[in-house]
Amino acid sequence: MPYVVDFATVSTVGLESSPVADALAGLRANEARYFKNKYDHVFTVEPASDAAEAIAWVSRILEQERGIVISSRPLEATAFQVENIRMAYVFYENGLSINVMYTVDDGGKRAVGFKLSDGMDVPEELGSFKFARQKSKLAGTIRGSYFVIKNEY
Numbered sequence: 067m068p069y070v071v072d073f074a075t076v077s078t079v080g081l082e083s084s085p086v087a088d089a090l091a092g093l094r095a096n097e098a099r100y101f102k103n104k105y106d107h108v109f110t111v112e113p114a115s116d117a118a119e120a121i122a123w124v125s126r127i128l129e130q131e132r133g134i135v136i137s138s139r140p141l142e143a144t145a146f147q148v149e150n151i152r153m154a155y156v157f158y159e160n161g162l163s164i165n166v167m168y169t170v171d172d173g174g175k176r177a178v179g180f181k182l183s184d185g186m187d188v189p190e191e192l193g194s195f196k197f198a199r200q201k202s203k204l205a206g207t208i209r210g211s212y213f214v215i216k217n218e219y
Contacts, residue, residue, distance in 0.1 A: 067112070067113070067116075068110045068111070068112045068116075069110065069111050069112065069142075070108055070109070070110050071094055071095055071097075071098035071109045071110065071111060072095070072098070073095040073096070073098045073099035073102065073204060076088075076091050076092055076095045076204060077091060078090075078091040079091075080111065080113060080141060080142050081094070081141055081142070081157065083141065083159055084141065084158075084159050084160070084161055084183075085159075085160070085161070085186075086160075086161035086183045086184065086185045086186050089161060089183035089184040089185050089186070089205060089206055090157060090161045090163070090183045092183075092184070092202065092204040092205035092206060093157075093161075093163050093181055093183050093202075093204075093205040093208060094109075094111070094142075094157055094163070095204045095205070096202045096204045096205045096208070097109060097155065097163070097165075099204065101148065104148075105148040105149065107146065107148050109144065110144060110146075111142040111143065111144045111155070111157070112142065112143065112144065113141070113142060114139070114140040114141055114142060114143055114156075117140075117142070117143035117144065117145070117156075119145065120143040120144060120145035120154045120155075120156065121140050121143050121156055123145065123154055123166070123219065124143075124154050124156050124164055124166050124178075126219065127166055127178060127215060127219055128164070128178065130217065131178070131213065131215055131216065131217065132213065134191050134192070135191065136156075136158060136162065136164070136189070136191060137189070137190070137191060138158040138159050138160035138162060138189065139158065139159045140156050140157070140158055140159075141157050141158065141159050142156075142157045143155060143156045143157070147170075150169055150170050150171050150174065151167055151168065151169050151170070151174075151175075152166075152167075152168040152169075152170055153165065153166065153167055153168075154166045154168075160186055160189060161182060161183030161185065161186035162180065162181070162182060162183070162186070162189060162192075163180070163181040163182075163183070164178065164179070164180055164181075165178070165179045165181075166178050166179075166215075167179065168215065168219065176214065176215035177212050177213065177214050177215055178212060178213055178215060179210060179211070179212040180192055180195065180197075180210060180211045180212065181208050181209070181210045182197060182208070182209040182210070183205070183208075184205060184206035184207050184208070185206075188209075192211070195211040195213075196211060197209035197210060197211045198210055198211065
């Protein structure tokens with residue numbers, strides 16, 4: 067069942083099995099606030115079992131671009147389009163959030179972003195990335211990194 071992420075009242079609904087559930091919920095709420103403020107888009111997620119297509123798209127890009135396979139279990143995901151940008155998010159049990167930003171126009175920006183919830187270690191499969199820190203009222207300290215997508219998906 068889809069869940070509309072409320073950034074005014076942060077909830078761990080759907081993320082309870084994560085050891086950093088509160089921080090991951092804050093990270094998810096931080097994304098919801100961004101899309102509401104920038105695009106007036108309501109950020110809605112669904113359980114991983116109902117979001118296989120979005121998870122497969124993100125996994126395929128990770129594997130084909132960088133040979134990355136995430137070992138943690140996906141808990142929730144979403145896929146949507148705002149303006150000319152196709153977006154997908156996957157929230158993992160270990161506290162990792164991965165997003166794909168894919169401009170549908172040729173020559174547009176296309177990238178994969180990684181965000182680590184406060185309190186989690188860098189997953190082994192992302193050990194080669196450098197992470198920048200950013201403060202968030204909703205999520206505490208977020209560590210983030212990204213890479214540019216080179217191929218067509």
